[in-house]
Amino acid sequence: MKYLTLILILFSSSFLFSQPNCNSFLWEGDTIKYNACKLSEKFVDYYQFDMRGQAILDSCILICPYYAWPYFEKASTYIKSGNFLKWNYYINKSYEYDPINTLPYRASCRAKFFADYVGAISDINELDSLVSFDIGYTNGGTYHLNVWKGLCYKNLDSFDIAAKIINDHIQKQPDAIGFYDYLHLGVCYQKLEMHEQALECFEKQINYNDLSEIWYYSAISFKALGMHDEYNSSIKKAQEYLSNGQTLVGGFRTLDDEIFQYELDQLISN
Amino acid sequence: MISKINKTLLFCVLLSLVSCKTQQDSKTPRWLDDIQYDSTVDKKNFVVCDDNDIYQYFNLGDAIHYNGDKPMLINSFLENYDSTKVKKESGLIRIRFIVNCHGETDRFRIMQSDLNYKEKVFDKNITNQLMAITKALDGWGQKYMEDGTSVDYWQFLNFKIVEGKIVKILP
DSSP, X not given: OHHHHHHHHHTGGXXXXXXXXXXXXXXXXXXXXXXXXXXXXXXXXXXXXXXXXXXXXXXXXXXXTTOHHHHHHHXXXXXXXXXXXXXXXXXXXXXXXXXXXXXXXXXXXXXXXXXXXXXXXXXXXXXHHHOSSOOOBOTTSSSBHHHHHHHHHHHTTOHHHHHHHHHHHHHHOGGGOOTTHHHHHHHHHHHTTOHHHHHHHHHHHHTTOOOHHHHHHXXXXXXXXXXXXXXXXXXXXXXXXXXXXXXXXXXXXXXXXXXXXXXXXXXXXX | OHHHHHHHHHHHXXXXXXXXXXXXXXXXXXXXXXXXXXXXXXXTTOOOSOTTOOEETTTTSOSSOBTTHXXXXXXXXXXXXXXXXXXXXXXXXXXXEEEOTTXXXXXXXXEEEOTTSOBOOOOHHHHHHHXXXXXXXXOBOOEEOTTSOEEOEEEEEEEEEETTEEEEEEO
């Protein structure tokens, strides 16, 4: 699981607003944007936080103030230091000049780093209204944006709406079921006290990623249904997996429905 | 003779320019969002093991590397933050700091905004409490390189505050 997270972190940039092909601006006759774009290619020579790389982005903005990419890159650095003031400034500038490429990332970050679930839902809805193609994935690629919208509703305690959105996505796009979609859907059903449906989801989740969280949440539903043997075996498995590190792991943040030893101990003691 | 004096003067001027540049460079952060030492607020005895190479929190593993994990950290705020004695304000508060190679913390800095990410200043009863609790957190774990060397790293906590209450602690 940790390796999977590492791979996602390493390749997360590939799911972001990728650096454009500069020649496309030349073909459009925009030499100013072309020049800024060519300069921006030097940014990749530096670690993202390196001020020399940031200076290159600043120069790109000076050359072409309506070129979205350097704003986007600056925002994606500031988010990693939790600097919401600068992040908001740069991501909104990026949105101003390229909303379609910016909205998936802004929607992801608003929810992930600032618990701004209403803002994230609004971004996803706006993106949906702007494009005729699939709206795509969160930055990092873990969630389809439909599921991400469902998770935002889940965080707003609107579990019925969340369950409907995630379930609709799974039904409509069975080839685009994410690593943890069934886990989150199951937790939504559990919150709605629909324990049989929750357990069905947790069982399906095993085929995608067999995690401690599956067994922890299964244990809760088995307990609610009075299925003591299943509860005990689930607790045992949850502990075994947790001890082995077979859990949800987020390199940048604590993930939705991620559990720690504390939660498991609490469940056992209650 | 005059030419010699001129050359000497020119050399001195150039030398002073180079010196100025060096001084300026030493004050210019190498990494984005670095926090420089400020003798008026920072501990004088706080050791940063390698000031040139302070890692970001996500570089070496867990987002929150804390004894007892994130639930313990959250509990510290739940137990110690008193929302009854603050104004019912809402917004975001970031507290950023360094966890050094020994697991000690300092260079705490605060940032504040409303829920629309616009800069604001919160009621001091909110920010002072959050800062005091954050400074008292003593379970931060050390982070290590592959060769076993422990490193310094930047950590931040973002608090979402709604009507004076902490509703979320991130990341």
